[in-house]
Amino acid sequence: MFYEDINDASKDGEIPAAYSQDDEFDEFQEELEKQYKQQQEIKIPNEVKKFILNFHKILVEHTFHDLQNIYEYSYNKLTEQFYKNVQWPEAEVIAPLVNNDAIFLILYKELYYRHIYAKLTPTINDRFNSYLNYCDLFNYILAPEKPVELELPNQWLWDIIDEFIYQFQSFCQYRSKVKSKNEIELKSLRERPDIWNVHNVLNVLYSLIQKSNINEQLLVNKNGGDMMEAAGEFGSKQLYKMLGYFSIIGLLRVHCLLGDYSLALKMMENIELHTRNIFLRVSACHVTTYYYLGFAYMMMRRYSDAIKTFTSILHYINRIKNYKTLSYQYEATNKKSEQMYALLAICITLCPTGIDEETHSNMVEKYGEHLSKMQKGDLKVFEELFTYACPKFINPAVPNYDIMENTQMKPTIHQCKIFIEEINNQYLVPTIRSYLKLYKTLDIQKLGEFLDYDSIDKCKNQLILFKHKTRQRKWESGELMSGEYTQTTDIDFYLKQDMIHIKDSKNVNRVNDLYIRQINKLEDMVNNIKK
Amino acid sequence: MTSNIPGRPKQINDIIETVERYDTEKIPLLHEYIDEQLANKVQYDSAANLAVLKLYQFNPDQINFKYISSILTKALTALPDPDFNLCLALLNLDICNDPTVSKLYELQKALEQCRFNDFWTLLENEETKKIVECCVGFEDSIRGFISLTIENTFVTISKEEISSYLNLNGNDLDEYAKSRNWVLNDNVFALPVVKENEDKPKIVKENVKFEQLTQIIGYANEI
Structure with a gap:
């Protein structure tokens, strides 16, 4: 009534x-x-009105399990139908419908602004207001002394953290385009340096981690102990626990965007990726985790760990590809997977490694030409792939609004430069490997001829470099950050003065994957026939 | 590279391991800690130094070039770990164009490209020498990295060659060789056998993990 x-x-x-x-x-x-x-x-169309009322009813009556459907189905369907190119009704407009219910309006606004960011161009006011809305949301969750009575689907919780960081990143880029701003915009930016301030953003993520005792929970998960005690009043609630976990992944991402790779990895110290993990059921979170983890490894010159990370997630994406869920997540996952194939191609060039057949053939299909050029040491191609596949780096400091300059690309150029210089140190490694592959012993003079070098010293230089660069830290067990030095290439050698002795390498044929896959296929077939 | 340095003072640990690492008021303390690292009074602590660079990144008005160059110099001594690049990643394009930073970058490239002779030549430059002077035992740390790399590559190497790589001659070289167990024979050093230079076939094995088989074992259950 x-x-x-x-x-x-x-x-x-x-x-x-x-x-x-x-x-x-x-x-x-x-x-x-x-x-x-x-x-x-x-x-407001009737369907939308009904949707809002229904959504509100769920919140009021605490029948949270119905939210899944609202969030993953109804909302997207209505967006597609009515708001493909225009924004949803403003919160003030629908407020009377829901009796000005504060938490409902906060959640609604979160969706409202996310939709603007995804489909339209946000104005400066949208950016400010969306930030303020996030503040309201996190205050609502973090400020009370008792856990709030709210449950949201895991996917939604992940999307909130994901979007929060995305909008922060987008704002950092937006404000560095000083030249393209008008006076009013600059005035607003100057007046409110607190909006999307890096400290505030980090504060939210750290607070969520702390409130949920998620690190303590993960430790109990790993080492055993009393989970209820570790989780505490807040952490035992799904809302806090999931937000805490997603904030860890959020920090992994933020620190990567800031170029702080070792701190990014450090955030993951209590997470065990190699065992089954309930948090990974949100596949977008799964993909993000591996992308940033792999990227951080790559920037720390741990190519074999990066390769392992990328192949494992690409394999996973291939498997879930068939269960195409929501178009917007699907596209995002697809883009990330393309980027990861590019990063994989870079890493494989720098550290030739056998990977599973399927991933390898996908990679060659997408980047075959790039691969052969990179193997010849074409730095331009490394640069091209890196810029395409790297995250959008940001400058966390407030830019000088008095200098009319667009600086949003500077952080990416900087990271790219560091990476390319590093490659420049070692671009001959694949070439030398290809020569060494052909011999058991090789006079250094002869290698010099192959490489067109006039001095033996230079040639020796390259060989020492080969050893130095192919010896990398590699994760064995324990924290993701830890690793022991090992020789990562399949071709190894030692020098007796001026003679190169190439070590025998025995490659066992890789049959595991093949057998396992065939057994699974057979089982599937048998099952199908039975049906 | 490890985050928990055993000798790290509690006071510092409480900053690095908590959100206090973002507090600009802690910068003086962390600066002092860098000074102690430079004097070799405490162990090198990359995480603490990166935290300082991060504070600079968030608060450009706090940037102190003296400590940037100290941190980068100290990071060179961590080779073969890529600490130097990790430090650079927290700086920006403008800082990297600073002449002092560029000089250190040159040194790093020479070492990373294993152009050890070039490294010592670069270090002869008066200005460069001045930059790294603040770091006690800098040359010895670098020699440690060079020796490690050489030992991984060579089984035998001529005295002349290794002398130029290490920039050591005569008695100094003999002493140094002794400390690392290098045996001289006919002007050729025999280096100790390590995993990297031993003459053992490299076997690339394939391991099956139990997890890979869970699904298959599961089938058996259904029968």
Whole structure:
């Protein structure tokens, strides 16, 4: 009955058309705005109204398990139907429908702004207001002394953290485009340096981790102990626990965006990726984790660990590809997977390693040409792939708004430069490997001829470098950060003064994967026939 | 590279391991800690030094070039770990164009490309020498890295060659060789056998992990 009333009220509030179109009266601005909102409310399609009422009802009645459907199905369907190119109704417009319910409006606004970021171009006001809305949301969750009575689907919780960081990153880039700003925008930016401030963003993530005792919980998971005690009052609630875990992954990502790779890895110290992990059921989280983890390894010159990370997730993506869920997540996952094939191609060039057949053939299909050019030491191609596949790096400091310059690309150029210089140190490694492969012993003079070098010293140099660069830290067990030095190439050698002795290498044929896959296939077939 | 340095003072650990690492008021303490590392009074602590660079990154008004160059110099001594690059990644394009930083970058490239002779030549430059002077035992640390790399590559090497790589002659070289168990024979050093230079076939094995088989074992259950 309650809902009926609201509907009637909105119909009564119809405004004479002439009035609302008249914009000469500035003093009536407020009045006009009110009318505009009322008009908007009338414009809300019935399905959407129903959706909002239903969504609100779930929150009021605490029947949270129904949210999954609202979030993953109804919301996307309505967006597709009514709001493909325009924003959803503003929160103020729908507020009367839900009795000005604060938490409902916060959650609604979170979706509202996320939709603007995804489909439209956010204005500076959108950016500011979205930030303020996140503050409201996190305050609502973190400030009370008792856990709040709210449950959201895991996917939604992940999307909140993911979007929070995305908008932070997007804002950092936005504000560094000083040259493209008008006076009003610059004034707002100067006045509010607190908006999307890096400290505030980090503070949210660290607070969520702390409140949820997630690190303590992960330790208990790993070493045993009393889970309830470790989790505490907040951490035993799904909302806090999941937000805590996702904040760890969020920090992994933020630290990568800032170029702090070792701290990024450090964030993961209590997480065991190599065992089954309930948190990984949100596949977008799974993909993000591996992408940033692999990238951090790559930047720490741990190519074999990076390769392992990338292949394992690409394998996973291939497997879930068939269960195509939501288009927006699907596209994001697809893009990340393309990027990871590019990074994999870079790492494989620098550290030739056998990987599983399927991933290898996918990689060659996508980047075959790039691979052969990189093997010949073409730095331009390394650069091209790196810029395509790297995260969007940010400058966390507030730019100088007095200098009319767009600096949003500087952090990426900087990271790329460091990486390319590093490659430049070792671009001959694949070439030398290809020569060494052919011999048991080789005079250094002869290698010099192959490489077109005029001095033996230079040649020796390259051989020492080969050894230095192919010896990398590699994860064995324990924390993801830890690793022991091992020779990572399949071709190894030693020098007796001026003679290169190439070590025998015995390659066992790789049959595991093949057998396992065939057995699984057979089982599937048998099952199908039985059906 | 490990995050928990055993000798790290509790006071520092409490900063690095908590959100206090973002507090600009802690910068003086961390600066002092860098000074102690430079004097070799405490162990090198990359995590603490990176935390300082991160504070600079967040608060450009706090940037102190003296400590940037100290941190980068100290990072060179961590080779073969890529600490130097990890430090650079926290700086920015403008800082990297600073002449002092560029000089250190040159040194790093010479070492990373194993152009050891070039490294010592670069170090003869008065200005460069001045930059690394602050770090006690800098040359010895670098020699440690060079020796390690040489030992991984060579089984035998001529005295002349290794002398130029290490920039050591006569008695100094003999002493040094002794400390690392290098045996001189006819002007050729025989280096100790390590995993990297031993004459053993390299076997690339394939291991099956139990987890890979869980699904298959599962089938058996259904029968």
